[in-house]
Amino acid sequence: MAFHRRVVLPLVALLAFIATVYGDCTCEKNKRVTNCALNNNQECKCVSLGSDVTVSCGTLTSKCLLMKAEVTGLRGRKRPSQAFVDNDGIYNPECDHNGNFKAKQCNGTSTCWCVNSAGVRRTEKGDANITCDEVVRTSWIIIETKPVNTALDAQSVERAFTEALVQRYLLKEKHINVAYDNSYITVDLKQNASEKSASDVDIADVAYYFEKDVKGDSIPIQSLWNITVRGEPLQLQDTLIYYVDEKPPEFSMKRLTAGVIAVIVVVALAIVAGILVLVFTRRKTGKYEKAEVKEMNEMHRELKS
Structure with missing residues (x-):
């Protein structure tokens, strides 16, 4: 019995230690993970769904x-039949x-x-x-969004928006510039390769988290995107995100949509029409001037006779 106790008690203590250090934890920054556990530094680590990559839940x-x-x-x-x-x-x-x-x-x-x-x-x-x-590298991301209530103080909106980006997405304020013109909120996220350290979050990840928040499909487990301006919730609509790379994209004319092509055709036709009108106007003006000179000459001859 004594031998049994000498074996079991240390084993129980070891299991308790393992449960404390490597026990289950919650990934607050990402709900799309599995197999979460605490490491030796009490940091929650999980495996991202669909891959074997382990991610940190602190960023x-x-x-x-x-x-x-x-x-x-x-x-x-199961997807709807009309889904694409x-x-x-x-x-x-x-x-x-x-x-x-x-x-x-x-x-x-x-x-x-x-x-x-x-x-x-x-x-x-x-x-x-x-x-x-x-x-x-995408070094500049532009977010354009419109608040539902546009009667807001510009300085308050810009400050509240900046603080929300820093606190929720852990992005350093030096990479953020927010401007509000009583119509649209424009957010410039700038971060080239030399400005990003290994511990910094990437602006592309920030933009994706923000996009999901606005669409109501937040990635963090914590509450949905919630930003207030002087106690009033800031509801957003018509959000667009633009990406600017360190090198220009390599698209050809084939990628132009039918709408853009139609606009180009209309503009081209308008230019051609303008040129034709100008040519015909000049021709008519020239003919008129010639006829006027001829009439003046005839009148001059009649006066002399």
């Missing part, structure tokens, strides 16, 4: 891993071991394209032989 998860986790979650759901896939929006990305987008992305068939560091397509779609030499 933002990369956009690439979040998109992969979202696609993984959608696979098990937006391959330029959510797609099943290829991520590297750090959770970043690989330069070349494909849709599971033979169609591939190149993306920037935000996972946004920056080339024409091609076949599997397309070459993507590097992941071009």
Whole structure:
């Protein structure tokens, strides 16, 4: 019995220690994870859904891993018959071991394209032989959004918005510039490669978290996006996000939409019409001037006679 106790008691103590150090935890910054546990530093670590990459719950998860986790979650759901896939929006990305987008992305068939560091397509779609030499960094992201109530103090809106970005998404204030003109809120997120340390969150991840918050599909477990200006909730609408890369995208005229092509055609026709009107006007003016000179000469001859 004494031997049994000498073996069991240390084992129980060891199990209790393991349960304390490696016990289950909650990933506050990302709900799309599994197998969460505390490490030796009491930091919550989890495995991102759809991949074998372990993420830290104390900061933002990369956009690439979040998109992969979202696609993984959608696979098990029954979709409406009229649903369709937006391959330029959510797609099943290829991520590297750090959770970043690989330069070349494909849709599971033979169609591939190149993306920037935000996972946004920056080339024409091609076949599997397309070459993507590097992941071009997105160093500037512009967010344009409109508050439902536009009768707000500009300075209060800008301060509240900036504080929310810093507190909720952990982005340093030096990367943020917010402007409000009583109509639209414009947020400039700027962060080139030299300005980002290993511990800094990426502006592409911040923009994705923000986009999900605005759409009501928040990634953090904590409460939804909630920002108040002088005690009044700031509700947003008509949100658009633009990406500016360190190198220009490589699109051709083929990517122009029918609407843009129509506008170009209309403008071209208007220019041609204007030129034709000018030519005909000048011709008529010339004929009129010639006729006037002829009449004057005839009148002059009549006076002399």
